[in-house]
Amino acid sequence: xHLNDVYVTVGTTKFDALINAMTSNQVLRALQDLKCQKxxxxxxxxxxxxxxxxxxxxxxxxxxxxxxxxxxxxxDIRAADVIIGHAGAxxxxxxxxxxxxGLIVVNDELMDNHQLELARQLASENYLYYCRVHExxxxxxxxxxxxxxxxxxxxxxxxMFIEALKELMSQ
Amino acid sequence: xxxISKATAETSAHPIYIILGxxxxxxxxxxxxxxxxxxxxxxxxxxxxxxxxxxxDDTSKRQMRAALPATKDSDFISVPRSRxxxxxxxxxxxxxxxxxxxxCWLIWRDRPQLVLCNGPGTCVPYCxxxxxxxxxxxxxxxxxxxxVESYCRVETLSLSGRLLLPLVDMFVVHWPALxxxxxxxxxxxxxxxxL
Numbered sequence: 367x368h369l370n371d372v373y374v375t376v377g378t379t380k381f382d383a384l385i386n387a388m389t390s391n392q393v394l395r396a397l398q399d400l401k402c403q404k405x406x407x408x409x410x411x412x413x414x415x416x417x418x419x420x421x422x423x424x425x426x427x428x429x430x431x432x433x434x435x436x437x438x439x440x441x442d443i444r445a446a447d448v449i450i451g452h453a454g455a456x457x458x459x460x461x462x463x464x465x466x467x468g469l470i471v472v473n474d475e476l477m478d479n480h481q482l483e484l485a486r487q488l489a490s491e492n493y494l495y496y497c498r499v500h501e502x503x504x505x506x507x508x509x510x511x512x513x514x515x516x517x518x519x520x521x522x523x524x525x526m527f528i529e530a531l532k533e534l535m536s537q
Numbered sequence: 538x539x540x541i542s543k544a545t546a547e548t549s550a551h552p553i554y555i556i557l558g559x560x561x562x563x564x565x566x567x568x569x570x571x572x573x574x575x576x577x578x579x580x581x582x583x584x585x586x587x588x589x590x591x592x593x594d595d596t597s598k599r600q601m602r603a604a605l606p607a608t609k610d611s612d613f614i615s616v617p618r619s620r621x622x623x624x625x626x627x628x629x630x631x632x633x634x635x636x637x638x639x640x641c642w643l644i645w646r647d648r649p650q651l652v653l654c655n656g657p658g659t660c661v662p663y664c665x666x667x668x669x670x671x672x673x674x675x676x677x678x679x680x681x682x683x684x685v686e687s688y689c690r691v692e693t694l695s696l697s698g699r700l701l702l703p704l705v706d707m708f709v710v711h712w713p714a715l716x717x718x719x720x721x722x723x724x725x726x727x728x729x730x731x732l
Contacts, residue, residue: 455688459561459732480689480690480691483690484689484691487691523729523731524569527685527709527726528573530726535679536679
């Protein structure tokens with residue numbers, strides 16, 4: 367599978383470990399093997415990558431790094447072949463609702479983060495993948511993003527809820 | 538204690554109250570509303586809907602108007618926020634009480650047929666107010682309070698959820714772990730994920 371455009375997003379969090387991991391030699395090598403040409407980093411409150419480092423990555427791996435703190439991300443999501451992000455519910459929904467391949471990376475520094483529960487549940491149902499920061503490079507080498515299930519809107523369940531609501535209101 | 542004139546009771550003008558919160562919660566509520574307000578739902582279709590939105594939250598309002606273009610500006614009721622992020626503790630006691638007074642006044646004024654919410658902290662005083670006025674006989678006899686837990690809650694309930702589980706008429710969860718854990722609660726319902 368080719369992952370030309372890789373979009374990394376951390377929302378409003380500070381997740382330096384993920385930004386560092388994504389620009390580590392191991393991950394860049396894995397991305398190079400997957401034919402990655404563009405790496406977009408939405409770094410939020412994490413420390414951005416230094417300019418010389420951005421140049422070095424381009425020269426060594428042929429990967430163009432684009433980074434920013436925040437901006438409307440519709441275009442980035444649409445263009446992405448894979449979305450790699452923190453376990454925020456917003457990131458999970460962006461992956462699912464746009465039918466994108468997704469890899470959620472757990473932030474070990476956040477204790478008692480209930481949003482992890484959601485990422486874990488969605489991973490157990492095969493809608494996306496889920497790993498720890500130090501596993502990103504090895505996972506990128508082996509994960510089969512084509513094997514993920516498409517996420518379908520739960521229209522039937524919603525209709526059952528609305529029926530139950532109508533019944534409750536007519537009591 | 539409350540006297541509702543027969544005329545008022547029969548016009549069935551009692552609105553549906555929908556409590557909006559911040560970004561993620563509002564996105565979920567937009568989807569629920571699109572399903573709820575379809576023309577083939579006679580219980581809900583011709584009934585006025587009032588959206589309760591914190592007065593500093595223009596985003597939720599914009600989101601809802603984009604999802605349901607038929608909504609008008611007058612459908613939204615701006616209310617004080619009970620607590621802003623970073624607010625000091627003593628002042629948040631005051632603002633919470635103020636928000637509670639507001640919710641009591643609005644519920645008493647509009648006597649909603651249904652209070653529907655999905656998790657933001659703002660909804661807690663509205664559910665308590667509706668519960669209290671119903672106990673006192675001020676709401677239409679079959680007015681209901683319905684809480685949909687946040688889609689993000691897979692194994693544990695949110696704080697709003699824990700506060701409201703004992704009193705709402707229907708409490709909806711999205712995931713099997715919560716459904717199993719609270720299977721003994723008669724008001725808890727699980728239809729699978731709704732989103």
